[in-house]
Amino acid sequence: MVSVVPGHLVPQPDAEAFADRLSERVARRVDELEESADMIDFAFSTALLALQAHCVADPEADRLETWKATVTAMQLGSALFAVTGAGEGAVECFINDRLRTIPAIGPQSYADAGNWLNAFWLALICREQKRMTQLCEIPLERLRSPEGAYDEFVYHWIDVQQTYWLRRPELVDKLMTTFETSHPDAARIAPRDAVQCLMYPPLNLFYQVVRKREEEFGPALVEALNLHKTYWTADEDRATKREGALALGPLAMACLAHDGKFPIDVESPFIPKYLLTHGWLGEFPT
Template identity: 45%
Template sequence: MTLLVPRHELPADLGSRAVELDKSAARNVERLESSPAGFRLAFGTALLAAFTHCGEDPRAVGLATWEAWVTATQVGSALFATSTATTGTVKCRITDEVRVIPATGPQYHSNAENWNNAFWLAIACGEPDRMTALARVPLELLRASGAEYDAYVYPWIATLQTWWLGGGELGGLLDAAIAGTDPEGLEGDDRDLMLRVLHPPMNLFLNYLTGDHARFNEALAQALQWHKEYWTRADGGAAAGNASSFVALAPLAMACLARDAGFPLTVESEYLPKHLVARSWVGEFDTIST
């Protein structure tokens, strides 16, 4: 039996929003070769464009939706490719062009939050080479961004990197990450964010690692319900129109991993665009060659 987790009501003008965000993302990408400091804006805009397309096209049926997701993935990967290099230039394919972007070394935008989003995008778009490149980004570079995060963030990233590269024991790292997301002792918005948004992907990942299909599906349904509750409760529901609410990005990445591993997924939701989970677009055209 399939469990459906319905999405909250979205604004009516998402089609026009998506078009404008595509234009803005394209302008920001064009500037990167002369001003790589613009990666922060370029990645943020591309990510919002991808989410907004899925708001309008919740099953990710349309080519424009896939192109927006590919662009966001390419920008996220390029952000870290240029940040890990300290001299010269880096060739990065973004949209249908190879861009020659100056190396920057660590920047504020090469932070843990952007790393997580870039990694989730690479998973969702079926890009293992990008996952490998991101998994090799040193934690020291993320810390050097100067952005401050809760203590659990770096063990969580280390868990994902170690898992993907197959380089060591995950138990201690994952335990430390999960312990750091314990909502006990937190209050108000911080507790709500931790309980409903930040902790669920770790629980999903644990069930993915153990191969427990039933628990994974239970955790996926709960993660989507909590995602919905978080965005509709925040600011009295005003945040429900935020494009970040349109797709549950981290649970989507976990659902893609589970599907690739042969898990029978018994949960469906517009928060998990069907054709991203099913890999319907992967391989339709080259997205990575330089």
């Protein structure tokens, strides 16, 4: 039996046109990166917003434009860490249909844990294994924000995903530590509702995948999507934001489960069908 989790954002008549305009803005910012990468964080954040806007207009992601927005966001996320990981020279990055030579800019405060999670999840959704490996090889210390913007469990969570993907030892111990430190009462920086509704659910879904608990994954995914919806409808301001259109973390974990042959009997615009099943595989270079 298929479980359905409805979305909360209703596409307006101009939704597709708005999403396409955002993608055009992203394309211009990508072109500018070859002169200077100083604004690459804005290019990445705009690409994420464009992806969310496309998902509002196209809840199943069956438009080619939605897949291209996903790929472009993924490419920019990887590029952000590539150019901030090199202190001199230039870095070659394939973004928006062609190879680009982008000046290296060295360490930047925005090459942090939050952007790492978004970049890694996008690479997972696009099934870009090489990019996933490159991101997982980034040392945790490089992701620490000098302003202390993230709770410690966020770094434990990144460590768990890096350990899993690179097949490093002590995965179970690291996973248990992450669970212990992810309780809302243990958080000192993130708001309680963000921890409970947005940060914890992907970790729980990952646990179901690692333990190969196929029967438990579906209910956990339904819970994750309902919590996502709860967070993004908590007040009128949040309920109108396009940032809530896509549940990026749960979608990434659902892609991991799907590729592991788990039955995914859940339908929701928060996890667009053709992103989950990689329906646009091979449509154009990534």
